[in-house]
Structure formats: C-alpha cells, structure tokens
Amino acid sequence: MPTRVWRIGLVGFGNVGQGFVRILARKREELRKRYGFEFKIVGIADPIKGSVYDSEGLDPKLLVKLVDEKGHIKDYPGGRKDIDSLTICRSGDIDIVVEVTPTNIETGEPGLTHIRVALEHGKHVVTSNKGPIAVAYPELKELAERKGVMLRFEGVVLSGTPAINLALEAMAGVDITKVEGIVNGTTNFILTKMEEGMSYEEALREAQRLGYAEADPTMDVEGWDAAIKAVIIANVLMDARITIKDVEREGITKITPEDVKEALRNGQRIKLLMRVVREGGNVRASVKPERINLSHPLANVVGVTNALTFYTDHLGPVTIVGPGAGRIETGQAILSDILAIHRYHTRFR
Amino acid sequence: MPTRVWRIGLVGFGNVGQGFVRILARKREELRKRYGFEFKIVGIADPIKGSVYDSEGLDPKLLVKLVDEKGHIKDYPGGRKDIDSLTICRSGDIDIVVEVTPTNIETGEPGLTHIRVALEHGKHVVTSNKGPIAVAYPELKELAERKGVMLRFEGVVLSGTPAINLALEAMAGVDITKVEGIVNGTTNFILTKMEEGMSYEEALREAQRLGYAEADPTMDVEGWDAAIKAVIIANVLMDARITIKDVEREGITKITPEDVKEALRNGQRIKLLMRVVREGGNVRASVKPERINLSHPLANVVGVTNALTFYTDHLGPVTIVGPGAGRIETGQAILSDILAIHRYHTRFR
Known part of the structure; x- marks a missing residue:
C-alpha cells in the first residue's frame, strides 16, 4: 500500500x-x-x-x-x-x-x-x-x-455522521429532489424531554446542564442552526444560491407541554423539521415544528440523535441516523x- | 472541471x-x-x-x-x-x-x-x-x-443504498465493532405481511406475485442471502476470514402468525436480523429471527426496505435505511x- x-x-x-x-x-x-x-x-x-x-x-x-x-x-x-x-x-x-x-x-x-x-x-x-x-x-x-x-x-x-459525503460521493449519480431531517440535537432533546413530562423551561435547563444547549440558546431554539444547515444543503446538494434570509424559520419556544401531549394522543410527535425541496429550478427551504406520525421515518429519532432523509430518483428515500454534534x-x-x-x-x- | x-x-x-x-x-x-x-x-x-x-x-x-x-x-x-x-x-x-x-x-x-x-x-x-x-x-x-x-x-x-462505501469511505477512520441489520427485503416483506394478518404461505405467495421472492424462495427464507452478506461484512469491514459455514443461520419458515401477534402484543416485532460482532480478534456472524422492541432503531423498517446499523468508536451507532434490491x-x-x-x-x- x-x-x-x-x-x-x-x-x-x-x-x-x-x-x-x-x-x-x-x-x-x-x-x-x-x-x-x-x-x-x-x-x-x-x-x-x-x-x-x-x-x-x-x-x-x-x-x-x-x-x-x-x-x-x-x-x-x-x-x-x-x-x-x-x-x-x-x-x-x-x-x-x-x-x-x-x-x-x-x-x-x-x-x-x-x-x-x-x-x-x-x-x-x-x-x-x-x-x-x-x-x-x-x-x-x-x-x-x-x-x-x-x-x-x-x-x-x-x-x-455522513451527510455531505454520503450525498456527494457515496450516492453520486442520483438526483436529490428533497432533503428532510432533524438536524439540531438540542431542540430534539428538549422535545423528547417535553414528551417525558417536562416543561419547555425545565427541558432547556436540563439541556444546558448536560452541555447540549448554550447559555444563550437562541441559535438552537429559534431554528437558526437548522436554518443554516438548510442553506448549506440547498446550495451544495441542489445547486441553489439561497441565504439564511430565504429560509422560512420557526423555532420551538412556543411549543407547550399540552401541544406535545395532544400530538402523542393522536399517535404523533412534534419534531423540528428542516426541509429543502427542489421543484424545477426553484429550491425552497424551511425549518419549523411539525406533527409527524409515529410511522414516519424520522419519528423514532429521539434525544440528541439527528437524522436526514434524502429523496432520490434512483433509490427513493434513503435515511441516515446518527449523532449530530460532539467533540x-x-x-x-x-x-x-x-x-x-x-x-x-x-x-x- | x-x-x-x-x-x-x-x-x-x-x-x-x-x-x-x-x-x-x-x-x-x-x-x-x-x-x-x-x-x-x-x-x-x-x-x-x-x-x-x-x-x-x-x-x-x-x-x-x-x-x-x-x-x-x-x-x-x-x-x-x-x-x-x-x-x-x-x-x-x-x-x-x-x-x-x-x-x-x-x-x-x-x-x-x-x-x-x-x-x-x-x-x-x-x-x-x-x-x-x-x-x-x-x-x-x-x-x-x-x-x-x-x-x-x-x-x-x-x-x-450506501453500505460498503459508507463504511469504508464516508466513515473512514472509525473502528466498527458491530454491524446489525435487516438485509433481506423478501423476508422483511413477508414478516410485515404476517403482522397485517397473512399466514406465512399467503405472504410468501404475495411476495412471489410482486416479484420480491423467487419461485424457489430458499435463498431468502432460509437466511442464505442474509448470511452471505454477513460474510462480506465480516471479511470486508472487520478483516475476518469467515465463510458461509461459519454463520449461525436460521430462517423464517417456522414463524407462525401467532408468534408475530404475540410479539406485537408485547410491543415487539419479529425481524430477521443479521449480526456481525467483533470481539478482539474474533468475529461472530449470525442470521436469525429475533423479537425487538418497537423503540429499536430497526423496528420501523418494514416491507422491502432494508437497514444497517454500524456500531463505531467515534460515532456510536449510525444507521442507514433504504432500498435493498431492484434493477x-x-x-x-x-x-x-x-x-x-x-x-x-x-x-x-
């Protein structure tokens, strides 16, 4: 060698x-x-x-x-x-x-x-x-x-966790029409803790105690971190030219324990979803809390674990699940x- | 360029x-x-x-x-x-x-x-x-x-769906200690149909009608196809030197609708799991039906979809989910x- x-x-x-x-x-x-x-x-x-x-x-x-x-x-x-x-x-x-x-x-x-x-x-x-x-x-x-x-x-x-190299290299040759994912571990951790019964404030403090959230959690909880990842995915994987201002963005600060419980009663979970969609020459990107069914490929992604689903022409959806942060x-x-x-x-x- | x-x-x-x-x-x-x-x-x-x-x-x-x-x-x-x-x-x-x-x-x-x-x-x-x-x-x-x-x-x-190139290239540098997965779409389809109420024979006929199973389904239902994949994973990703005779192998032909229903009643699913484990210089490979909890990363992998979880030193478990066959x-x-x-x-x- x-x-x-x-x-x-x-x-x-x-x-x-x-x-x-x-x-x-x-x-x-x-x-x-x-x-x-x-x-x-x-x-x-x-x-x-x-x-x-x-x-x-x-x-x-x-x-x-x-x-x-x-x-x-x-x-x-x-x-x-x-x-x-x-x-x-x-x-x-x-x-x-x-x-x-x-x-x-x-x-x-x-x-x-x-x-x-x-x-x-x-x-x-x-x-x-x-x-x-x-x-x-x-x-x-x-x-x-x-x-x-x-x-x-x-x-x-x-x-x-392979994301960029997965799409650009391991899946070279496919056309990617949509990328959907849970790309912020802090907010996913908070939502998981709220499902377990904590209030938003309690869950945030727990995330801060464990080092998952910063003293000023704005970047995570208002969706900025996920939005910047949406920009990267759009510009790198879909040849778009968008900026963070183009991302429709909503954080998780308004989610109440009642919202989370009601979703669970309906067989659903609230997840902060990042979504980038290519339609013709147009690419739309968003970050917002959504209710997804428990059978959804991203529903079982809990705690600080992250996941991305790539929708492709040759393979249909391909999902990768793994850690999203850490030294x-x-x-x-x-x-x-x-x-x-x-x-x-x-x-x- | x-x-x-x-x-x-x-x-x-x-x-x-x-x-x-x-x-x-x-x-x-x-x-x-x-x-x-x-x-x-x-x-x-x-x-x-x-x-x-x-x-x-x-x-x-x-x-x-x-x-x-x-x-x-x-x-x-x-x-x-x-x-x-x-x-x-x-x-x-x-x-x-x-x-x-x-x-x-x-x-x-x-x-x-x-x-x-x-x-x-x-x-x-x-x-x-x-x-x-x-x-x-x-x-x-x-x-x-x-x-x-x-x-x-x-x-x-x-x-x-990236598996070999995911492990060898996109995750280059990690040590892989275990690989676990659902690597045969035919058997996973049959098990999913049995959960929906079909007998093994009915589910097999449906798989054959849809082109997922061959006229002689032995390679799939007796676990040979999954076993050969275990050999490849062991030898390519873990430097083992095993042959198919070294794989502990059990198929799905003895699974009854009652087994499947009882698992579901206990919040579990029966899946044909391929598992390759490295312990020191020793690599063990098996293919057998197992009951896994619905919260298990592979539990939501249904129908002909396949999935692999790589257990690694730097990243912990990383799971990829996607199609496992097709022209x-x-x-x-x-x-x-x-x-x-x-x-x-x-x-x-």
Whole structure:
C-alpha cells in the first residue's frame, strides 16, 4: 500500500480541533497500517488556547495532555509561538489546513478569510465551520477547483455522521429532489424531554446542564442552526444560491407541554423539521415544528440523535441516523475528510 | 472541471446490467456536466441476452430499446457478435469491467474468474455479485492493489443504498465493532405481511406475485442471502476470514402468525436480523429471527426496505435505511462505484 505523509495545520483549537487531535494521538499507528496515512501536525493557531508551529511536527499526545491539564497549549516545549492563523493558511510547510474556528452565520468570518487564503495558497481545506460554507460555497468551490485542491466540510451538517459525503460521493449519480431531517440535537432533546413530562423551561435547563444547549440558546431554539444547515444543503446538494434570509424559520419556544401531549394522543410527535425541496429550478427551504406520525421515518429519532432523509430518483428515500454534534464526532468528520483527500491521491481505500 | 472518457465493458446483461445501462442512457449529458464523466460502452457479453462489441462504443439508448422490445440484444446493428465474457475481461479497449453475472455463493463462479482475469489485465472492476466477494475478497483485494486498479462492490449488500462505501469511505477512520441489520427485503416483506394478518404461505405467495421472492424462495427464507452478506461484512469491514459455514443461520419458515401477534402484543416485532460482532480478534456472524422492541432503531423498517446499523468508536451507532434490491437501485450501486473511480482519477467531486 502506498503511504504518504500529510502536513496538517489547524486554525482554531476549540472542541473540534481538540477532538480531531485526540483521535490522531490515539490512532497514528492504526491509520498508517490501515490506510498508509501518515501525518505531521505542523502548526496550530488559536487566539485563546495558544499557538505553536514546528515544521518538524508537533506531538499530538503532548498537545492533548497540555490542553487537558492546563486548558491551553501556550507552554508547548519548543516550536515558534509568534504565529497567527494566516501563518498557517500561507505556510509552505502545510498541505492541509483544518479550519475549525467559531461559526458566524452572517459573515462567515474569520473562517471565510482563512479558507480563501489557504485555497489561494494551494492548500486543501477541511472545515466543520458552517459560516463560510453557507455564505460563500460557490465562490470557494470554484477557487478550490481552479487551484486543483479540495475543499471538504462533512462536519457542517451532522458532525461525523455522513451527510455531505454520503450525498456527494457515496450516492453520486442520483438526483436529490428533497432533503428532510432533524438536524439540531438540542431542540430534539428538549422535545423528547417535553414528551417525558417536562416543561419547555425545565427541558432547556436540563439541556444546558448536560452541555447540549448554550447559555444563550437562541441559535438552537429559534431554528437558526437548522436554518443554516438548510442553506448549506440547498446550495451544495441542489445547486441553489439561497441565504439564511430565504429560509422560512420557526423555532420551538412556543411549543407547550399540552401541544406535545395532544400530538402523542393522536399517535404523533412534534419534531423540528428542516426541509429543502427542489421543484424545477426553484429550491425552497424551511425549518419549523411539525406533527409527524409515529410511522414516519424520522419519528423514532429521539434525544440528541439527528437524522436526514434524502429523496432520490434512483433509490427513493434513503435515511441516515446518527449523532449530530460532539467533540470526537466532529473530529471524526475532519478525519474522514482528510482520509478522503489521502484516498484521492493514493487511489487506494 | 477535468473530463475523462471511461471505456466500459459489461459481463452479464440481466436485471442489474440493464438497470445500469438504462441509467447511462438517461443521464449521459447530466453525468458529463456534473462530474466531467464521459463513457463508451465498448462491449456486453451475456450467454442469454446476447453479446456485442464495438471499440467505438455501443448506443445505450438502442441497447435499452432492444432489450425492452425483444428481450435480448442479439440484433444490435453492427459490432462484433463473436465475443464472450473473457473477451471483455481481457480487452485492451476497456478500462472498467462491470461484472453482473448471477451469484453462486459456494464457488463464486463464473464471476470469480471474470474478476480475476479483468484485474490481472489491469482493469478496474465494479460488481454487484456477492459470490466472488464472499468467497475470495482478500485474494481479489490484494490482486487489485498489486495491479494498481480498484475493485468496488457497493451493490452486494443493500443495492444502491450506501453500505460498503459508507463504511469504508464516508466513515473512514472509525473502528466498527458491530454491524446489525435487516438485509433481506423478501423476508422483511413477508414478516410485515404476517403482522397485517397473512399466514406465512399467503405472504410468501404475495411476495412471489410482486416479484420480491423467487419461485424457489430458499435463498431468502432460509437466511442464505442474509448470511452471505454477513460474510462480506465480516471479511470486508472487520478483516475476518469467515465463510458461509461459519454463520449461525436460521430462517423464517417456522414463524407462525401467532408468534408475530404475540410479539406485537408485547410491543415487539419479529425481524430477521443479521449480526456481525467483533470481539478482539474474533468475529461472530449470525442470521436469525429475533423479537425487538418497537423503540429499536430497526423496528420501523418494514416491507422491502432494508437497514444497517454500524456500531463505531467515534460515532456510536449510525444507521442507514433504504432500498435493498431492484434493477435501477443496483444499477445505481454500479454507477456510484464507477463515479468513485472517476473521482479518484480526476480528484474532483
């Protein structure tokens, strides 16, 4: 089996970046044996966790240890510390830039600039950052093709559960006419807890306690997170050119325990459904709570689990169910994209 | 976008071969525009439907028309008719051999010989033939790697619903510890009909009337078809070396309407479950009817729909649900594998 050493730089070292490096630390030998995949982590730039750069490669186990013990990597022994995110994006020592900074759904920044610069400098880019993909996918795709590099972003929809790569690669050749799904674990968890008898407020507090919901839960409970995923699905899988303003959006904050109970009495469940429909050249996207029958393919998707159903010409509906968030889960999305780049070069799997 | 013309030969022109050529006839322009994928069908060899070969390429629309109107392609105008399957496997005019002859689960023949010869002659091979993969996967994989070509077989488990490529590519990097699923549509259809009140015999006749079950249904109802899929999953996804004799196997012929009703009364369903479990270096495979709770991820999979759950280290359980058989559905499996070969060469998606 052909092997290749990939030189990786990380822009951002929050949950996803750490999850990814954690996997690399654990699986180095396995990745080499199974895929002929070898790697060097050349640099990491994060304004809070710290930045470090060494063209000889950083030790993933030591990075994990530092962040576990100190919460940052500023004391990494050796390497340059005087670097920033653009150093990574421009470096001649790096083949693949992993862009995992926080999401901004309006401007896509700073991720959008990072990705543009990295692609301009002929680097493959792997990201789980929804902002840049939602805001500028056609431009970034064209730029990547012009530079002969790949832009991959499995993690933007269902973390490591295959969604983008399932549709674009594993199901290549089908026409997708509709995508329907439960793409926000926080709201699905809250709705499940309300079925078990909690009020909306109690369920939200429980979600916050477990780390599923943020202190300000607006992005999740008002449907913004699901709406941005609808934009990505429309623009990536259906060649649309919509923005988040085009998504019909309603959250779950007005759902009462009585609504949930009444649905159950009728053999139904209330789910926050994301739906993207292509009709001719027109694509419509929506996020709203809906009552679905218990026999519906998405009805049994409970708690933080997510699911997507792709309606296709050759296969009819195909549904995938799996986790939609998490540090290791999204780290897995990054890993699967990097292994895809590796496969495209070695032509082995 | 880079384009490339792929020269394709088909060994076998039954349901799957016809389904594949039907898709090519319909989507030629779309495949060129979306993927830069162009093709020539250089030859088809089938002892019943007829054989024809033309290095300039055959017309897929005409092939479909002939088979629809006459049931064979023996009257295709022009081209050589004096060819057989090995002509296709050896031809210097062909890049990709599509092996879609009938399955023999004991010897893998004649598919095994076709695939060996095609790989030996440096051709990529795409197949939906379970026999050769179940009988000789390690040998064929090694041969393909040595020759620098790809051997792909998405269609062997769930037709075009991603299963093999989902696990090997879209989820690359995970460790799979268990695979559980409903992988035979005929038996699942019969069990669903029995829940609706039919006897086993009535449900089987209905399945035969609809074309889901064969005149001799042994392969399906005694669990052989599911068992061969268990062998493939074990050997391909878990590096096992088992044969069909190693699969603990029990069919559905002894299930009574009373069994089905009693399960339903207890909030359960009887499903023919395929299960492959890896424990350390040991892999166990089984196919048997089991009672599962209605909340189980596979409980809502009814009729001819199939499903697989992969239990993984990074993602926990990931379930895919979709069709498990069909002419166009398996033709889609072939197409997705060929587009993967194309992607691996162009490095674009």
